[in-house]
Amino acid sequence: DSTEYAVIEVNPRVSRSSALASKATGYPIARVAAQIAIGRRLAEIPNVVTGTTVAAFEPALDYVVVKLPRFPFDKFPSADRTLGSQMKATGEVMAIDRTFGSALNKALRGLEQAGVGPLAEDPTWRPAFDYLAAVYAGDRDADEPIRWIDETGEACESTRHAQRSAAPIVLRSFVAPSDSRLWRILGLLRRGVPEATIREATGIGAWFLAEMGRNVALEARVAALGDRLGDAADAEAMTLLATAKRAGFGDRELAGLAGIEPGAVRDARTAVGLRPGYAMVDTCAAEFAAETPYFYATYAAAGSAPEAPAVARPAALVIGSGPVRIGQGIEFDYCAVQAADTLRRSGWQAVMINSNPETVSTDFDASSRLYFEPLDPESVRSVLDAETAPGEGTLPAMVQFGGQTPLNLAASLAAAGVPLLGADLEAIDQAEERTRFAALLDRLGIPQPEGGVAHSVEEALTLAERIGYPVIVRPSFVIGGLAIDFCYSPADLVRQLAAATVVDPDRPVRIDRYLEGVEVDVDAVSDGVDVLIPGLLEHVERAGVHSGDSVGVFPPQWVSEGDRELVVATMERIVLALGARGLVNAQFIVREDGVYLIEVNPRASRTVPFLSKVTGVPMVELAVRIALGATLRELGWSGGLLPPPPLVAVKAPAFSTAKLRGVDPSVGPGMQSTGEVIGIHEDPRVALAKALLGAALVPPRPGIEGGLALLTIADRDKAELPRLARALLAAGYRLAATPGTAEALAAAGFASRLVAKAGAPEGSPGEGIFALIASGEVGLVVNTPTPQSGAVRDAADIRLAATAEGILCLTAIETAVAAAEALDPAIADRLADVRSLAEWRALEAAVPA
Template identity: 40%
Template sequence: YIAAKLALGYKLPELINGVTGITTAHFEPSLDYIVVKVPRWDFDKFPGAEPVIGTEMRSIGEVMAIGRCFEEALQKALRMLDIGADGLVANAWDREPKPVDELRRELEVPRPYRVFAIAGALKAGVPADEIAELTGIDTWYIYKIANIVEMERRLRSLKRLDDSTAELIREAKRLGFSDRQIARCLGISDDKVRAYRKRLGITPAVKIIDTLAAEWPSKTKYLYVTYGGSSHDVEPSSKSIVVLGAGVFRIGVSVEFDWSVVQLTWALKRMNAGEVIVVNYNPETVSTDWDIADRLYFEELTLERVLDIYEFEKPEGVVACVGGQIANNLAPLLERRGVRLLGPSGLAVETAEDRRKFSALLDSLGIPQPPWAELEKWEEVVEFCRKVGYPVIVRPSFVLSGTAMRVVRSERELFEYLSEVSKKPRLRSLVVSKFVEKAREVEVDCVSDGEHVLIGAVIEHLEPVGVHSGDATMVIPSFSLSEEVLDKIRRYTLDICRALGARGPANIQFLVKDGEAYVIECNLRASRSMPFVSKVKGVNLMEHVARAILGGKLELPSAVYEPPADRWGVKTPQFSWSRLRGAHPLLGVEMRSTGEVAAVGRSLYDALLKSWLAAQPNRLPEPGSSVLLVSGGGDHQQDLIAELARELGELGYKVLVLEPIPGDGRLLAEAEKAVAEGKVSMVVALGDDYRLRRACADYMVPLVLDGELARHLVQAIRLVANGMELSVEPL
């Protein structure tokens, strides 16, 4: 809080340095470590976006790595990005070297993760000075990268690991090589490399982040792990719990998971569960602030590093269920290596995540699910689609935020999709599910102690099925489901949690059609919507998670219980179309929003309008201004457009209805021009009209991409016109 105190009039010599607790804040830092911060980009989520970086920020998140040399910190940072990299070199995708001319072209244009092209060029024999000339990057960095490339060459030349190779492996670890990179160079398993290191005493040191280079004793709780030290700066905690954080922000993972980590940390401390140790590496988060945890490891969330910390600290257990998918994926791996998990077991996580096992569980419970199959051969995929009928949802197995997921409506579209995904590395199988059209999508955020379930909320999506949950408008409580269906959803939730032996947070997603609820998936971890649910309902779900993972029982009036909602809550996605030049603004099963906003209100429309207006660039159209409605064809859409046009006309707006004629782009061109000239105050676009949608993004015109959302917004605007005031009340 130095800046705040300076603003109040204090002088630097009057303030105590929080790192030492003895000296003043009037000093020049002297560091014995190096920090590397790398942005995370997700251009592949946005069709049409130009994957070029420049003076305008386009990254989604960032990571921060700490080491004793640049090489170590750089390789740690690249692992932290969660893009499938095990470091700078020796990655799974390093099979076929690229032609030198192609590498030179990659070096000339500043694109995301160009550092991998630099390493590739060095391997191909391109001189460091030429790389510096092509990239504009100082040669100091190029030579540091060359050190990593040279170490990879030396590792690949080894025939085996024995006592004679100890110093080389020690130097490789000092340069930031992971066990997996070393294992890949030698063609052996990660576990064999780890066992070899431990036998020869090649283990990392735990260091304090010291801004005084040991000139004064450092009292900070910030720690990092490095192979650039010979001794530990701290002693292990006497009694502790390790909480794994969420890592890098990216599409699908943002501050919502950090909220869960922080709230759980505070809850555990209130329950006197011992020292709480957080492992995270995201400098944007609250969990990496000074005063949140008893200890913070600013470190990788990899199996190797979590095991290093676990073996040093010897905690009571590790919590992997609140940090999102990175932490959740580690749970089964940690459990198999003897780590005690607090929360759902690794076996339970694996059962929920493995589509075959979870489907068998649902069948044994008599819970309906859409027809599906996990298939490896393309001909099997085609045969299954013909059997269940189109449309279907196709995706690679084990995905987050809908990566490479698509709704396929014909065999031609299926072959196009198969052609695209066949180019992706590490693709083993595809999951194909029947797409249930005209269904409602619903999800449940809950906490279980294995026998009882506290349902935070049954959340209904305003948009119909087919829009990713991260891009959907979420509503609490349900606005269209019958009490019979809601009871069925609650009962299914209880049955699933009991069958899995779930202990901690869970999120279960449903489809509802014709009075039946179908289960789509279950995640035994905190979800994106848990902060929203907790704030709308006034029930901090992480308090109950803390009790459950420590072995306590949930005190509920019945086996499954949902507290009533005394107000409405609506969560609206925030998109960044204007930041991503060329990106196609569209909704689908793959998530594309970069944030979210929420509001509570006395009614659905009160909360909806406040929430929608909080997202940029949304604003109410001025009375008498023009609203453009664009149909995508089909009787249902035409009826909806006619209904919207009539109601907006009654409210005094000038309504322009556009039904594009195939092969004739004149009408769309005129509409695009009107948007550019500021003659349109809002656009409802239900067709595939890229240029018009792009114009709305470029000129910051409110753009509505779903018919159901448009219908509800028009109703909200009507209520405001008739005198409804937007409520302002204390939470």
């Protein structure tokens, strides 16, 4: 609302928004910049979108793009959710339509997060909603009595004028910048709080609030219409339905407003021929003919002739992975891109649907045709309809390669008659549904941790009491360890089941006794007869740390040959018993008393890119070709475990928890990392050190005066304490320790500086632990949690204090030992050994003694 502006900063490079701008306009910024770098001028660079013009132009748009950030607070509910200059989002979703309101609704549908759809409201906001609506809605000049229920459940009464001073303070606090601000504003608009009032409290432009208000008004009209919305013969209802669809509302949201089933909305609009049209992103607002196969859905084009005919057959739809979030990141985009590429090289057309502008899969040349749409059943089915010409069978869909998102769509797509290419719904359900999976293992005689399946909180408490605490809780159909955690008491279990959100007969939870041991990740490719296993990935940390947060070593260095053979044999049995074809991932725990199978996922896993690169096995390509009808033997591969290449490759996680205040960096069964790195060498020690250095999991090398490592170690980890101390001392660190750890160090012959425990009474021996952390003297904190229930789970405050000071804090003893040994001067010179990936794989096996 002002003509004034200021330049904040200029960066002479591509930025995070460059990808968004490229996808939003169709103008390939990085491609053009690369050609400028080698001497070309804009007027000499062809516009690959139109194929006829050059890059010396400003893109013209006849649509609106909305980008929404995807925050990780579903994984970190205790984190500070206030937004400011520090970035906290892990990903983003983009939506395209003809108006801001419709694009906003599509983006909200695309976030793929519980409680974030266009109509989402947190029940805890109800008291604030009621109070603010009582004060601001209606005639503000009338000093009427107002009533509301506060946060404690107490009935309150006042007058509108009496609250004139307090209400603005409450409103500003309620709509302060946070991850939920947009939904709070929409909720206020629904309750009649004026747009001008919200504008004054937030500074958001009047035009944006007016567009949101228009959507909210449309919601009210749909709700008032009720079940008439499902009557295709009701002309008034169908007119309103068309208006609502042009505003970007999904069938599910409209059904919720009208009090009917989503299928009834779809049936009604299908009966009257109300289907989305698909417009092309062409950079020139249709001024020139475009060659870009890049489309978005809009009901503004409903009934119009399609801008392009359905793709030529054979063809398949590849469903992407949606916005990057913890547990489902770019590893799955790699798989989707590889799948599309293999289809095209096999003579098929690859149609891609995704909503994430940060990915390669949404490059317009990464597939035969790209659709930028939310990954919900409605949008996917609409694309399939658009790409199915009259007289043709429904285009098949591939659900294996985008992580849990497409897998969760499999049932609804299959029910609609969509062929699932290379996937079997029965295999998916048997592996993902905990009751059936446990029964299958029992029939096959495959060991699994003692446990069972609960369909209610009462069943869960009874089961946990029988098998004994600690237990680990695993909901069905999740990824990234979402709502998976240890429980040490009945109170822990009740709290964790509440976090799982849904515990019912359709979505039971698996409750297992926690087993310590070495965890092994296995990825396989099967054609239903042979099972090819490119390699085994051994975790450095003991079982219980999520595979995405663990340091993984390929090939295994500590698991015996006999146990490896048992893992391979069990993997082959379970894959063939499931009838899974294509990619399958499984996790095992190896213990002295045997090998236990934890879970199986009939889809691409986050370790597929890692194993594909270090082994040279094109896992996604093989899976796609199997889906098209080939066998492993026809493709030149046999079953079983392949011999490892002459290298050691280490996967190390990269964390972003330092950006999120209030997040405990302690690793466990719930995934926290946002990325990973690979370290490769012929010497396992060097490979491990390279990976940890790349992931910033190695403490700084001490200066001349030496650094200080603060150690507070749980009793169960103290057997590894001497090894950790030796490595730290050899690297030049001095040791500081809390009383129990200092005593263990002294018993092993190591001196340390005594530090009082967190919460120790005043006058206790040793200096204060938080003062020491804040002093700037500490370079490393190793704090391994005690496995027990408690308010801070054994000094979470220590870990939070270290993170706040920017100090590396390690919470798994195995990772701490590896990080300390990465500072070994004996391997320092070898960390710079550089070869191409092909050269590493071609090395003769020769590991120094």
